[in-house]
Amino acid sequence: MLAVAAGTLTACGSLQGKTDKSGTALGAAKTSTSQYLKPGERTLTPPLTGTSLTGEHIDIARWRGHVVVINVWGSWCAPCRKEAPELARLxxxxxxxxxxxxxxxxxxSKTAASAFEKDYGITxxxxxxxxxxxxLGFKSLASRAVPTTYVLDRSGKVAALSIGPLTARDFLPIIQGIADEKPAPSGR
Known part of the structure; x- marks a missing residue:
């Protein structure tokens, strides 16, 4: 039912060969692909908590029952700037x-990130x-490139992902298809 096209796009190359403070290599995607996972192929999302740019505590476990789109970005990333209006629209x-x-x-930096959200209408x-x-818990699900976008189904499992910048036109049917899925029976 859902067909996901894999496209060739360039993600931020500025991460090539660098590591984060935990010593984990940060990869840069040379191409961009989108992938839809059938319900039987999905894995539970690793924990993801943190503090928002506005100081709000966020824990995606509290968002179970909703389809959740998670986008990894940086204001310094040219492909992130390209896809930001698309994500705001989605x-x-x-x-x-x-x-x-x-x-x-x-x-x-908080200043650059807040300015990015304001400039691109990210609400x-x-x-x-x-x-x-x-x-860090997501690194087994996809290479660590920026931008990367995950779509979680209502049970908190990764149902789709896109590495590299996405477009609303291509990604909207994926999100709508996952939102249209019937929730898994209790106990799963």
Whole structure:
């Protein structure tokens, strides 16, 4: 039912060969792909908590029951600037479906990150993560490139991901399809 096209796009190359404070290598995607995972192929999302740019405590475990879009970004990242208006548009277009959006701002300053959100009309919260630690549990799910976007189904499992900048036109059907899925029976 959902067809996901894999496209060739460039993600931020400024991470090539660098490590975060935990010593984990930060990779830069040479191409961008989107992938949809069938319900039987999905894995539970690793814990993700943090403090937003506005000081709010965020824990995505509290968002179970909602489809959640998580976008890893940085104001210094050219592809992130390219996709930011697309994400702002997606957040508005899917709000009526109960979809929640969360940014994870890495390797940035609060001033630059806040200006980025204002400039691009980002109204959803972003975890401020200058040390790139909040996404460590996700590294088994995808290479660590910026931007990367995850879509969680209502049970908190990764249902789709995109590495590299995405477009609203291509990603909207994916989000809508996941929002249209029936929730898994209790006990799963």
């Amino acid at each position: 957040a508005k277009e899917t709000k009526a479906l109960g979809v929640r959006f969360l940014g994870v701002d890495i390797r940035d 959803y919260p972003s975890i401020f993560d200058p040390d790139s630690r909040s996404m």
